[in-house]
Amino acid sequence: MNLALKDISHNLGRFLLTCLGLSLLLGIVLAMVGIYRGLVVESLGLVRAAGAQVWVVEGGTRGPFAEASRLPGDTREAIAAQWGVAAAGSVSYQNIDAQHRGQTKRLMVVGAQIARPGEAPLVVEGRPILRSRYEAVADRGAGLVLGEQIRLGRDTFTVVGLTSGLVASGGDPVIFITLRDAQKLQFDLTPAAARREAVRSAGATATTDTVNAILVRLLPGVDANRFAQDIVRWKHLAALTQDDQEAVLARSVIDRARRQIGLFTTLLLTVSTVIVGLIIYTMTIDKKKAIATLKLIGAPDRRIVGLIVQQAIAMGVISFLTGAALIGAGHGYFPRRVVLEPADAMALFGVVIVACLLASALGVRTALKIDPASALAG
Protein backbone atom coordinates (compact mmCIF):
# COMPACT_ATOMS: atom_id res chain seq x y z
CA MET A 1 0.00 0.00 0.00
CA ASN A 2 1.64 3.19 -1.17
CA LEU A 3 0.57 5.96 1.20
CA ALA A 4 1.97 8.71 -1.06
CA LEU A 5 -0.15 7.62 -4.02
CA LYS A 6 -3.20 7.16 -1.79
CA ASP A 7 -2.80 10.70 -0.48
CA ILE A 8 -2.27 12.04 -4.00
CA SER A 9 -5.41 10.32 -5.27
CA HIS A 10 -7.33 11.70 -2.27
CA ASN A 11 -6.37 15.26 -3.29
CA LEU A 12 -6.03 14.52 -7.00
CA GLY A 13 -7.50 17.74 -8.35
CA ARG A 14 -5.27 20.00 -6.30
CA PHE A 15 -2.23 17.85 -7.00
CA LEU A 16 -2.77 17.79 -10.77
CA LEU A 17 -3.47 21.51 -10.88
CA THR A 18 -0.17 22.14 -9.09
CA CYS A 19 1.57 19.78 -11.51
CA LEU A 20 0.04 21.63 -14.45
CA GLY A 21 1.39 24.95 -13.20
CA LEU A 22 4.77 23.43 -12.54
CA SER A 23 4.77 21.71 -15.92
CA LEU A 24 4.40 25.09 -17.63
CA LEU A 25 7.46 26.36 -15.78
CA LEU A 26 9.47 23.25 -16.61
CA GLY A 27 8.22 23.40 -20.18
CA ILE A 28 9.56 26.94 -20.44
CA VAL A 29 12.89 25.76 -19.03
CA LEU A 30 13.01 23.00 -21.63
CA ALA A 31 12.04 25.46 -24.36
CA MET A 32 14.80 27.86 -23.32
CA VAL A 33 17.39 25.12 -23.45
CA GLY A 34 15.94 24.16 -26.84
CA ILE A 35 16.12 27.76 -28.04
CA TYR A 36 19.76 27.89 -26.99
CA ARG A 37 20.47 24.67 -28.88
CA GLY A 38 18.59 26.11 -31.84
CA LEU A 39 20.66 29.26 -31.63
CA VAL A 40 23.88 27.24 -31.73
CA VAL A 41 22.66 25.18 -34.67
CA GLU A 42 21.47 28.25 -36.55
CA SER A 43 24.54 30.34 -35.82
CA LEU A 44 27.00 27.69 -36.78
CA GLY A 45 24.77 26.52 -39.60
CA LEU A 46 25.53 29.54 -41.78
CA VAL A 47 29.25 29.38 -41.01
CA ARG A 48 29.45 25.65 -41.62
CA ALA A 49 27.31 25.82 -44.74
CA ALA A 50 29.90 28.09 -46.33
CA GLY A 51 32.17 25.06 -46.58
CA ALA A 52 35.36 27.08 -46.07
CA GLN A 53 38.51 26.05 -44.26
CA VAL A 54 39.94 29.53 -43.91
CA TRP A 55 38.18 32.89 -43.62
CA VAL A 56 40.26 35.84 -44.78
CA VAL A 57 38.96 39.06 -43.23
CA GLU A 58 40.00 42.65 -42.62
CA GLY A 59 43.21 42.97 -40.63
CA GLY A 60 42.69 43.49 -36.90
CA THR A 61 39.15 42.18 -36.95
CA ARG A 62 37.58 38.87 -36.00
CA GLY A 63 35.44 38.56 -39.11
CA PRO A 64 31.99 39.64 -40.24
CA PHE A 65 30.06 37.71 -37.57
CA ALA A 66 31.81 39.56 -34.75
CA GLU A 67 32.46 43.05 -36.17
CA ALA A 68 32.67 45.04 -39.37
CA SER A 69 35.12 43.58 -41.84
CA ARG A 70 35.74 45.22 -45.18
CA LEU A 71 38.18 44.07 -47.85
CA PRO A 72 38.83 45.35 -51.35
CA GLY A 73 37.05 43.11 -53.84
CA ASP A 74 40.25 42.24 -55.72
CA THR A 75 41.79 40.62 -52.63
CA ARG A 76 40.13 37.37 -53.73
CA GLU A 77 42.37 37.14 -56.76
CA ALA A 78 45.47 37.58 -54.61
CA ILE A 79 44.33 34.91 -52.20
CA ALA A 80 43.28 32.52 -54.95
CA ALA A 81 46.77 32.77 -56.38
CA GLN A 82 48.36 31.52 -53.16
CA TRP A 83 49.89 28.09 -53.00
CA GLY A 84 47.56 25.44 -51.61
CA VAL A 85 44.27 27.20 -52.46
CA ALA A 86 41.71 25.03 -54.21
CA ALA A 87 39.05 27.72 -54.44
CA ALA A 88 38.33 31.16 -53.02
CA GLY A 89 35.14 33.19 -53.04
CA SER A 90 34.21 36.65 -51.86
CA VAL A 91 31.14 37.07 -49.67
CA SER A 92 29.20 39.90 -48.13
CA TYR A 93 26.68 39.76 -45.29
CA GLN A 94 23.97 42.31 -44.76
CA ASN A 95 20.74 42.49 -42.74
CA ILE A 96 17.90 44.27 -44.46
CA ASP A 97 14.17 44.84 -44.08
CA ALA A 98 12.32 43.72 -47.19
CA GLN A 99 8.68 44.23 -48.10
CA HIS A 100 6.93 40.96 -48.92
CA ARG A 101 3.21 40.45 -49.35
CA GLY A 102 2.50 43.63 -47.47
CA GLN A 103 4.72 42.69 -44.55
CA THR A 104 8.19 43.73 -43.52
CA LYS A 105 10.59 40.80 -43.40
CA ARG A 106 13.98 40.91 -41.74
CA LEU A 107 16.43 38.97 -43.90
CA MET A 108 20.14 38.17 -43.86
CA VAL A 109 21.33 38.81 -47.41
CA VAL A 110 24.42 36.85 -48.39
CA GLY A 111 26.19 38.00 -51.48
CA ALA A 112 28.32 35.25 -52.99
CA GLN A 113 30.02 34.40 -56.25
CA ILE A 114 28.56 31.75 -58.50
CA ALA A 115 30.26 28.34 -58.15
CA ARG A 116 32.68 29.62 -55.54
CA PRO A 117 32.90 29.06 -51.78
CA GLY A 118 30.10 30.93 -50.00
CA GLU A 119 27.34 30.31 -52.53
CA ALA A 120 24.04 28.80 -51.36
CA PRO A 121 24.70 25.27 -50.11
CA LEU A 122 22.40 22.33 -50.61
CA VAL A 123 19.48 23.76 -52.55
CA VAL A 124 16.58 21.51 -51.54
CA GLU A 125 14.15 22.82 -54.13
CA GLY A 126 14.77 24.57 -57.46
CA ARG A 127 18.30 25.32 -58.59
CA PRO A 128 21.34 27.36 -57.57
CA ILE A 129 21.87 30.87 -58.91
CA LEU A 130 23.11 30.65 -62.52
CA ARG A 131 22.59 34.19 -63.78
CA SER A 132 24.74 37.01 -62.54
CA ARG A 133 21.84 39.37 -61.84
CA TYR A 134 18.49 39.41 -60.03
CA GLU A 135 18.24 35.78 -58.98
CA ALA A 136 17.96 34.63 -55.40
CA VAL A 137 18.07 31.42 -53.38
CA ALA A 138 16.06 31.86 -50.19
CA ASP A 139 15.62 29.80 -47.08
CA ARG A 140 12.20 28.31 -46.57
CA GLY A 141 12.00 30.21 -43.27
CA ALA A 142 11.64 33.41 -45.27
CA GLY A 143 8.24 32.23 -46.47
CA LEU A 144 9.12 32.62 -50.15
CA VAL A 145 8.20 30.10 -52.83
CA LEU A 146 9.91 29.15 -56.06
CA GLY A 147 9.35 31.66 -58.81
CA GLU A 148 8.18 34.33 -56.41
CA GLN A 149 9.61 37.82 -56.75
CA ILE A 150 10.85 39.94 -53.90
CA ARG A 151 12.05 43.51 -53.91
CA LEU A 152 15.40 44.11 -52.22
CA GLY A 153 16.50 47.73 -52.30
CA ARG A 154 15.66 49.11 -55.70
CA ASP A 155 15.76 45.79 -57.54
CA THR A 156 13.40 42.86 -57.87
CA PHE A 157 14.74 39.33 -57.47
CA THR A 158 13.26 36.03 -58.57
CA VAL A 159 13.52 33.10 -56.19
CA VAL A 160 15.06 30.22 -58.17
CA GLY A 161 15.98 27.90 -55.31
CA LEU A 162 15.21 27.15 -51.68
CA THR A 163 17.37 26.02 -48.78
CA SER A 164 16.16 24.62 -45.49
CA GLY A 165 17.01 25.63 -41.91
CA LEU A 166 19.55 28.28 -42.85
CA VAL A 167 19.24 31.36 -40.67
CA ALA A 168 21.57 33.95 -39.19
CA SER A 169 22.52 33.97 -35.51
CA GLY A 170 19.78 36.52 -34.90
CA GLY A 171 17.22 34.13 -36.33
CA ASP A 172 16.74 36.03 -39.61
CA PRO A 173 16.24 33.74 -42.63
CA VAL A 174 19.04 33.83 -45.18
CA ILE A 175 18.64 34.84 -48.80
CA PHE A 176 21.51 34.39 -51.26
CA ILE A 177 22.07 36.70 -54.20
CA THR A 178 25.14 37.28 -56.34
CA LEU A 179 27.96 39.33 -54.87
CA ARG A 180 27.50 41.97 -57.55
CA ASP A 181 23.82 42.37 -56.64
CA ALA A 182 24.70 42.44 -52.96
CA GLN A 183 27.30 45.17 -53.44
CA LYS A 184 24.76 47.27 -55.36
CA LEU A 185 22.18 46.59 -52.64
CA GLN A 186 24.60 47.87 -50.03
CA PHE A 187 25.15 51.05 -51.96
CA ASP A 188 21.45 51.51 -52.76
CA LEU A 189 20.52 51.25 -49.16
CA THR A 190 22.96 53.87 -47.98
CA PRO A 191 21.10 57.04 -47.00
CA ALA A 192 21.22 59.70 -49.66
CA ALA A 193 23.27 62.09 -47.55
CA ALA A 194 25.92 59.49 -46.82
CA ARG A 195 26.05 58.51 -50.46
CA ARG A 196 26.53 62.12 -51.49
CA GLU A 197 29.25 62.48 -48.87
CA ALA A 198 30.98 59.36 -50.15
CA VAL A 199 30.94 60.72 -53.70
CA ARG A 200 32.22 64.09 -52.53
CA SER A 201 35.10 62.76 -50.46
CA ALA A 202 36.26 59.95 -52.69
CA GLY A 203 35.65 61.61 -56.00
CA ALA A 204 36.26 59.53 -59.07
CA THR A 205 38.06 56.82 -57.13
CA ALA A 206 35.03 55.91 -55.00
CA THR A 207 34.19 52.21 -55.30
CA THR A 208 31.53 49.83 -54.09
CA ASP A 209 33.74 46.80 -54.75
CA THR A 210 34.19 45.78 -51.14
CA VAL A 211 33.49 42.41 -49.55
CA ASN A 212 33.24 41.23 -45.95
CA ALA A 213 35.34 38.09 -46.20
CA ILE A 214 37.02 35.73 -48.58
CA LEU A 215 36.27 32.06 -48.05
CA VAL A 216 39.07 29.70 -48.91
CA ARG A 217 39.00 25.97 -49.62
CA LEU A 218 42.42 24.36 -49.51
CA LEU A 219 43.90 21.54 -51.49
CA PRO A 220 44.05 18.19 -49.71
CA GLY A 221 46.93 18.00 -47.24
CA VAL A 222 47.34 21.75 -46.83
CA ASP A 223 47.30 22.77 -43.16
CA ALA A 224 44.67 25.44 -42.52
CA ASN A 225 46.48 26.90 -39.48
CA ARG A 226 49.72 27.25 -41.41
CA PHE A 227 47.90 28.86 -44.32
CA ALA A 228 46.15 31.29 -41.98
CA GLN A 229 49.48 32.24 -40.38
CA ASP A 230 50.93 32.94 -43.81
CA ILE A 231 48.03 35.20 -44.70
CA VAL A 232 48.34 37.18 -41.45
CA ARG A 233 51.81 38.26 -42.55
CA TRP A 234 49.99 40.53 -45.00
CA LYS A 235 49.41 43.26 -42.47
CA HIS A 236 46.06 44.43 -43.82
CA LEU A 237 44.50 40.95 -43.64
CA ALA A 238 43.52 38.57 -40.90
CA ALA A 239 42.71 34.91 -41.30
CA LEU A 240 40.68 32.52 -39.23
CA THR A 241 40.36 28.81 -39.64
CA GLN A 242 36.89 27.30 -39.59
CA ASP A 243 37.43 26.31 -35.94
CA ASP A 244 38.53 29.88 -35.11
CA GLN A 245 35.46 31.27 -36.83
CA GLU A 246 33.16 28.95 -34.92
CA ALA A 247 34.90 29.85 -31.66
CA VAL A 248 34.54 33.59 -32.40
CA LEU A 249 30.88 33.09 -33.11
CA ALA A 250 30.49 31.05 -29.94
CA ARG A 251 32.17 33.78 -27.88
CA SER A 252 30.58 36.83 -29.44
CA VAL A 253 27.08 35.63 -30.18
CA ILE A 254 26.31 32.34 -28.51
CA ASP A 255 28.08 32.92 -25.22
CA ARG A 256 25.98 35.95 -24.33
CA ALA A 257 22.80 34.10 -25.23
CA ARG A 258 24.01 31.14 -23.19
CA ARG A 259 24.53 33.35 -20.17
CA GLN A 260 21.17 35.05 -20.60
CA ILE A 261 19.31 31.79 -21.13
CA GLY A 262 21.33 30.13 -18.36
CA LEU A 263 20.33 32.89 -15.96
CA PHE A 264 16.64 32.60 -16.82
CA THR A 265 16.82 28.81 -16.66
CA THR A 266 18.42 28.97 -13.23
CA LEU A 267 15.80 31.45 -12.04
CA LEU A 268 12.97 29.30 -13.36
CA LEU A 269 14.40 26.16 -11.77
CA THR A 270 14.82 28.02 -8.49
CA VAL A 271 11.22 29.23 -8.66
CA SER A 272 10.10 25.67 -9.49
CA THR A 273 12.04 24.30 -6.51
CA VAL A 274 10.51 26.90 -4.20
CA ILE A 275 7.03 26.10 -5.51
CA VAL A 276 7.52 22.35 -5.03
CA GLY A 277 8.93 23.03 -1.57
CA LEU A 278 5.99 25.20 -0.55
CA ILE A 279 3.40 22.79 -1.96
CA ILE A 280 5.01 19.80 -0.28
CA TYR A 281 5.31 21.76 2.96
CA THR A 282 1.62 22.74 2.75
CA MET A 283 0.65 19.15 2.00
CA THR A 284 2.68 18.03 5.02
CA ILE A 285 1.02 20.60 7.27
CA ASP A 286 -2.37 19.39 6.01
CA LYS A 287 -1.37 15.86 7.01
CA LYS A 288 0.01 16.73 10.44
CA LYS A 289 -2.68 14.78 12.28
CA ALA A 290 -2.36 11.82 9.94
CA ILE A 291 1.42 11.79 10.32
CA ALA A 292 1.13 12.01 14.12
CA THR A 293 -1.32 9.10 14.02
CA LEU A 294 0.99 7.05 11.81
CA LYS A 295 3.88 7.72 14.19
CA LEU A 296 1.73 6.85 17.19
CA ILE A 297 0.59 3.53 15.80
CA GLY A 298 4.22 2.68 15.07
CA ALA A 299 5.14 3.81 11.54
CA PRO A 300 8.93 4.20 11.31
CA ASP A 301 10.44 7.50 10.16
CA ARG A 302 11.47 6.02 6.82
CA ARG A 303 7.76 5.49 6.03
CA ILE A 304 6.96 9.09 6.87
CA VAL A 305 9.95 10.39 4.90
CA GLY A 306 9.02 8.09 2.01
CA LEU A 307 5.49 9.47 1.99
CA ILE A 308 6.73 13.04 1.55
CA VAL A 309 9.68 12.42 -0.75
CA GLN A 310 7.63 10.18 -3.04
CA GLN A 311 5.01 12.89 -3.38
CA ALA A 312 7.67 15.48 -4.23
CA ILE A 313 9.21 13.17 -6.82
CA ALA A 314 5.80 12.28 -8.25
CA MET A 315 5.11 15.99 -8.61
CA GLY A 316 8.44 16.51 -10.37
CA VAL A 317 8.03 13.52 -12.69
CA ILE A 318 4.44 14.31 -13.68
CA SER A 319 5.24 18.00 -14.15
CA PHE A 320 8.36 17.26 -16.19
CA LEU A 321 6.61 14.77 -18.46
CA THR A 322 3.66 17.11 -18.96
CA GLY A 323 5.98 20.05 -19.62
CA ALA A 324 8.05 18.00 -22.07
CA ALA A 325 4.91 16.84 -23.85
CA LEU A 326 3.60 20.40 -24.10
CA ILE A 327 6.86 21.69 -25.54
CA GLY A 328 7.23 18.65 -27.79
CA ALA A 329 3.81 19.36 -29.23
CA GLY A 330 4.17 23.12 -29.42
CA HIS A 331 7.80 23.84 -30.24
CA GLY A 332 7.00 24.24 -33.92
CA TYR A 333 4.97 27.36 -33.12
CA PHE A 334 7.88 29.17 -31.46
CA PRO A 335 9.24 32.16 -33.38
CA ARG A 336 12.77 30.78 -32.88
CA ARG A 337 14.07 27.39 -33.75
CA VAL A 338 13.78 25.02 -30.77
CA VAL A 339 16.08 22.01 -30.87
CA LEU A 340 15.05 19.43 -28.27
CA GLU A 341 17.85 16.99 -27.59
CA PRO A 342 17.25 13.85 -25.50
CA ALA A 343 20.46 14.48 -23.55
CA ASP A 344 19.21 17.94 -22.48
CA ALA A 345 15.84 16.50 -21.49
CA MET A 346 17.51 13.77 -19.43
CA ALA A 347 19.80 16.30 -17.76
CA LEU A 348 16.85 18.55 -16.90
CA PHE A 349 14.96 15.53 -15.61
CA GLY A 350 17.88 14.79 -13.29
CA VAL A 351 17.97 18.41 -12.13
CA VAL A 352 14.21 18.33 -11.49
CA ILE A 353 14.51 15.17 -9.40
CA VAL A 354 17.35 16.69 -7.36
CA ALA A 355 15.33 19.92 -6.99
CA CYS A 356 12.32 17.92 -5.79
CA LEU A 357 14.47 16.08 -3.25
CA LEU A 358 15.81 19.41 -1.99
CA ALA A 359 12.33 20.91 -2.01
CA SER A 360 10.97 18.05 0.07
CA ALA A 361 13.55 18.70 2.80
CA LEU A 362 11.38 21.30 4.53
CA GLY A 363 8.37 18.99 4.49
CA VAL A 364 10.47 16.07 5.76
CA ARG A 365 11.92 18.21 8.56
CA THR A 366 8.43 19.33 9.56
CA ALA A 367 7.10 15.78 9.48
CA LEU A 368 9.94 14.40 11.57
CA LYS A 369 9.32 17.06 14.20
CA ILE A 370 5.64 16.18 14.57
CA ASP A 371 5.01 14.80 18.04
CA PRO A 372 3.08 11.51 17.95
CA ALA A 373 1.34 12.60 21.15
CA SER A 374 -0.37 15.35 19.17
CA ALA A 375 -2.55 12.62 17.63
CA LEU A 376 -4.15 12.19 21.03
CA ALA A 377 -5.12 15.85 21.32
CA GLY A 378 -8.81 16.24 20.52
Next chain:
Amino acid sequence: MAEQPVVEVREISKHFGEEPTRVDALRGVSLDVYPGTVIGLRGPSGSGKSTLLNVIGCILEPTSGSMRLNGELVYDGKWLRADLRGLRLEKIGFIFQSHNLLPFLNAWENIAVTRILAGASPAQARTRAIELLTYLGIERRKDAMPGQLSGGEAQRVAIARALANDPRIILADEPTAALDSQRAGTVMDMLRKVAEEHRSAVIVVTHDEKIFDRFDHIYSLRDGALEPAAGAVAEIPVVG
Protein backbone atom coordinates in the same frame (compact mmCIF):
# COMPACT_ATOMS: atom_id res chain seq x y z
CA MET B 1 -3.86 -14.71 40.83
CA ALA B 2 -3.10 -16.98 37.90
CA GLU B 3 -2.75 -14.32 35.26
CA GLN B 4 -0.03 -11.70 35.29
CA PRO B 5 -0.96 -8.06 34.75
CA VAL B 6 -0.58 -6.87 31.17
CA VAL B 7 0.29 -3.40 32.38
CA GLU B 8 2.42 -2.96 35.51
CA VAL B 9 3.21 0.63 36.42
CA ARG B 10 5.36 1.22 39.50
CA GLU B 11 6.02 4.56 41.17
CA ILE B 12 5.98 6.40 37.89
CA SER B 13 6.65 10.13 38.16
CA LYS B 14 6.82 12.72 35.46
CA HIS B 15 7.64 16.35 35.88
CA PHE B 16 8.02 19.12 33.34
CA GLY B 17 10.56 21.93 33.74
CA GLU B 18 12.68 22.68 36.78
CA GLU B 19 12.17 24.57 40.01
CA PRO B 20 10.68 27.07 40.60
CA THR B 21 8.36 26.49 37.61
CA ARG B 22 8.43 22.71 37.78
CA VAL B 23 5.11 20.96 37.20
CA ASP B 24 4.59 17.48 38.64
CA ALA B 25 2.28 15.84 36.13
CA LEU B 26 2.52 12.37 37.70
CA ARG B 27 3.57 11.62 41.26
CA GLY B 28 4.46 8.04 42.12
CA VAL B 29 1.63 6.41 40.20
CA SER B 30 1.35 2.62 40.47
CA LEU B 31 -1.20 0.62 38.58
CA ASP B 32 -1.80 -2.97 37.46
CA VAL B 33 -4.21 -3.82 34.67
CA TYR B 34 -5.12 -7.45 34.08
CA PRO B 35 -6.08 -9.24 30.88
CA GLY B 36 -9.74 -9.05 30.04
CA THR B 37 -10.39 -5.95 32.13
CA VAL B 38 -11.57 -2.51 31.11
CA ILE B 39 -10.48 0.28 33.43
CA GLY B 40 -11.33 3.94 33.40
CA LEU B 41 -9.15 6.96 34.20
CA ARG B 42 -10.99 10.13 35.15
CA GLY B 43 -10.04 13.44 36.60
CA PRO B 44 -10.19 17.17 35.94
CA SER B 45 -8.19 18.83 33.18
CA GLY B 46 -4.50 18.92 34.03
CA SER B 47 -4.80 16.09 36.51
CA GLY B 48 -2.34 13.90 34.55
CA LYS B 49 -4.69 11.48 32.74
CA SER B 50 -3.26 12.13 29.28
CA THR B 51 0.29 12.13 30.67
CA LEU B 52 -0.30 8.70 32.19
CA LEU B 53 -1.80 7.44 28.93
CA ASN B 54 1.20 8.81 26.99
CA VAL B 55 3.60 7.16 29.41
CA ILE B 56 1.86 3.77 29.18
CA GLY B 57 1.73 4.26 25.38
CA CYS B 58 5.53 4.77 25.36
CA ILE B 59 5.08 8.21 23.80
CA LEU B 60 6.32 10.18 26.79
CA GLU B 61 9.34 9.24 28.87
CA PRO B 62 8.70 9.30 32.61
CA THR B 63 11.11 10.95 35.01
CA SER B 64 11.37 7.92 37.31
CA GLY B 65 9.77 4.59 38.17
CA SER B 66 9.39 1.42 36.17
CA MET B 67 6.93 -0.10 33.76
CA ARG B 68 6.32 -3.58 32.43
CA LEU B 69 4.13 -4.19 29.38
CA ASN B 70 2.88 -7.70 28.66
CA GLY B 71 5.60 -9.03 30.93
CA GLU B 72 8.46 -7.09 29.30
CA LEU B 73 10.25 -4.51 31.39
CA VAL B 74 10.27 -1.55 29.06
CA TYR B 75 11.15 1.28 31.46
CA ASP B 76 13.29 1.26 34.56
CA GLY B 77 14.60 4.76 35.08
CA LYS B 78 15.16 4.86 31.30
CA TRP B 79 13.69 3.25 28.24
CA LEU B 80 15.04 -0.26 27.85
CA ARG B 81 14.08 -0.53 24.19
CA ALA B 82 15.36 1.78 21.49
CA ASP B 83 12.57 1.01 19.07
CA LEU B 84 9.57 2.43 20.91
CA ARG B 85 7.50 2.71 17.75
CA GLY B 86 8.08 -0.98 17.10
CA LEU B 87 7.04 -1.63 20.68
CA ARG B 88 3.82 0.31 20.18
CA LEU B 89 3.14 -1.45 16.89
CA GLU B 90 3.60 -4.82 18.53
CA LYS B 91 1.93 -4.38 21.93
CA ILE B 92 -0.41 -1.39 21.96
CA GLY B 93 -3.54 -0.36 20.12
CA PHE B 94 -4.71 3.25 20.25
CA ILE B 95 -8.23 4.61 20.01
CA PHE B 96 -8.68 8.37 19.80
CA GLN B 97 -11.41 10.80 20.72
CA SER B 98 -11.85 11.89 17.10
CA HIS B 99 -11.08 8.45 15.61
CA ASN B 100 -8.05 9.86 13.68
CA LEU B 101 -8.63 7.70 10.64
CA LEU B 102 -6.23 8.54 7.84
CA PRO B 103 -8.38 10.64 5.50
CA PHE B 104 -6.76 9.29 2.33
CA LEU B 105 -7.45 5.62 3.10
CA ASN B 106 -10.81 3.87 3.08
CA ALA B 107 -12.11 1.85 6.04
CA TRP B 108 -10.34 -1.44 5.34
CA GLU B 109 -7.12 0.29 4.29
CA ASN B 110 -7.08 2.24 7.58
CA ILE B 111 -7.06 -1.08 9.39
CA ALA B 112 -4.72 -2.86 7.00
CA VAL B 113 -2.06 -0.14 7.18
CA THR B 114 -1.31 -1.05 10.81
CA ARG B 115 -0.89 -4.67 9.85
CA ILE B 116 1.34 -3.75 6.87
CA LEU B 117 3.52 -1.59 9.11
CA ALA B 118 4.02 -4.68 11.25
CA GLY B 119 5.29 -6.61 8.23
CA ALA B 120 2.22 -8.37 6.85
CA SER B 121 1.67 -8.65 3.12
CA PRO B 122 -1.06 -6.44 1.64
CA ALA B 123 -3.22 -9.50 0.98
CA GLN B 124 -2.87 -10.76 4.55
CA ALA B 125 -3.53 -7.28 5.88
CA ARG B 126 -6.68 -6.94 3.81
CA THR B 127 -8.00 -10.30 4.96
CA ARG B 128 -7.41 -9.33 8.58
CA ALA B 129 -9.06 -5.94 8.05
CA ILE B 130 -12.19 -7.50 6.58
CA GLU B 131 -12.29 -10.02 9.46
CA LEU B 132 -12.20 -7.20 11.99
CA LEU B 133 -14.82 -5.14 10.16
CA THR B 134 -17.04 -8.21 10.13
CA TYR B 135 -16.33 -8.82 13.82
CA LEU B 136 -17.39 -5.26 14.60
CA GLY B 137 -20.42 -5.43 12.31
CA ILE B 138 -19.48 -2.88 9.65
CA GLU B 139 -18.10 -5.06 6.90
CA ARG B 140 -20.53 -3.48 4.40
CA ARG B 141 -18.75 -0.13 4.92
CA LYS B 142 -15.31 -1.49 4.12
CA ASP B 143 -14.81 0.70 1.05
CA ALA B 144 -16.16 3.91 2.56
CA MET B 145 -13.80 6.81 3.07
CA PRO B 146 -13.63 8.29 6.61
CA GLY B 147 -15.64 11.31 5.52
CA GLN B 148 -18.49 9.01 4.45
CA LEU B 149 -18.70 7.21 7.81
CA SER B 150 -20.94 8.25 10.71
CA GLY B 151 -19.26 9.04 14.04
CA GLY B 152 -20.14 5.60 15.41
CA GLU B 153 -18.97 3.79 12.29
CA ALA B 154 -15.70 5.73 12.24
CA GLN B 155 -15.07 4.86 15.89
CA ARG B 156 -15.70 1.19 15.16
CA VAL B 157 -13.17 1.33 12.31
CA ALA B 158 -10.75 2.98 14.75
CA ILE B 159 -11.33 0.12 17.21
CA ALA B 160 -10.71 -2.37 14.41
CA ARG B 161 -7.47 -0.57 13.56
CA ALA B 162 -6.40 -0.75 17.21
CA LEU B 163 -7.00 -4.53 17.09
CA ALA B 164 -5.24 -5.13 13.78
CA ASN B 165 -2.02 -6.46 15.30
CA ASP B 166 -3.73 -8.30 18.20
CA PRO B 167 -2.24 -6.04 20.86
CA ARG B 168 -2.55 -6.99 24.52
CA ILE B 169 -2.99 -3.36 25.54
CA ILE B 170 -5.57 -0.95 24.18
CA LEU B 171 -5.39 2.70 25.16
CA ALA B 172 -8.46 4.79 24.44
CA ASP B 173 -8.52 8.54 24.83
CA GLU B 174 -12.10 9.82 25.29
CA PRO B 175 -13.45 7.31 22.73
CA THR B 176 -17.08 8.24 23.39
CA ALA B 177 -16.75 12.00 23.74
CA ALA B 178 -18.15 12.70 20.29
CA LEU B 179 -20.94 10.10 20.49
CA ASP B 180 -24.49 10.09 21.83
CA SER B 181 -25.47 7.78 24.74
CA GLN B 182 -26.57 4.92 22.53
CA ARG B 183 -23.44 4.94 20.35
CA ALA B 184 -21.22 5.50 23.37
CA GLY B 185 -22.78 2.40 24.93
CA THR B 186 -22.18 0.42 21.74
CA VAL B 187 -18.51 1.45 21.65
CA MET B 188 -18.05 0.47 25.30
CA ASP B 189 -19.73 -2.87 24.62
CA MET B 190 -17.26 -3.46 21.86
CA LEU B 191 -14.29 -2.59 24.03
CA ARG B 192 -15.64 -4.99 26.65
CA LYS B 193 -16.03 -7.69 23.99
CA VAL B 194 -12.50 -7.08 22.72
CA ALA B 195 -11.06 -7.19 26.24
CA GLU B 196 -12.77 -10.45 27.09
CA GLU B 197 -12.33 -12.27 23.79
CA HIS B 198 -8.76 -11.10 23.09
CA ARG B 199 -7.72 -11.14 26.73
CA SER B 200 -6.55 -7.57 26.35
CA ALA B 201 -6.20 -4.85 28.94
CA VAL B 202 -8.23 -1.79 27.97
CA ILE B 203 -7.48 1.58 29.58
CA VAL B 204 -9.95 4.35 28.85
CA VAL B 205 -9.45 8.00 29.70
CA THR B 206 -12.88 9.58 29.99
CA HIS B 207 -14.95 12.41 31.35
CA ASP B 208 -18.12 10.75 30.16
CA GLU B 209 -20.22 9.96 33.23
CA LYS B 210 -22.73 7.95 31.23
CA ILE B 211 -20.16 5.20 30.74
CA PHE B 212 -18.70 5.11 34.26
CA ASP B 213 -20.69 1.97 35.02
CA ARG B 214 -19.05 0.11 32.11
CA PHE B 215 -15.64 -0.25 33.78
CA ASP B 216 -14.23 -3.05 35.89
CA HIS B 217 -12.26 -0.47 37.82
CA ILE B 218 -12.23 3.27 37.65
CA TYR B 219 -9.39 5.45 38.88
CA SER B 220 -9.35 9.10 39.54
CA LEU B 221 -6.29 11.25 39.01
CA ARG B 222 -5.85 14.47 40.94
CA ASP B 223 -2.73 16.61 40.79
CA GLY B 224 -0.81 13.75 39.24
CA ALA B 225 -1.68 11.14 41.86
CA LEU B 226 -4.10 8.23 41.68
CA GLU B 227 -6.85 8.18 44.26
CA PRO B 228 -10.02 6.16 44.70
CA ALA B 229 -12.78 7.64 42.58
CA ALA B 230 -15.99 8.69 44.24
CA GLY B 231 -18.66 6.33 43.08
CA ALA B 232 -16.17 4.03 41.48
CA VAL B 233 -17.42 0.59 40.63
CA ALA B 234 -14.35 -1.02 42.09
CA GLU B 235 -11.55 -0.23 44.44
CA ILE B 236 -8.02 0.36 43.38
CA PRO B 237 -6.49 -3.10 43.08
CA VAL B 238 -2.85 -2.18 43.46
CA VAL B 239 -1.28 0.83 45.04
CA GLY B 240 2.45 0.99 45.57
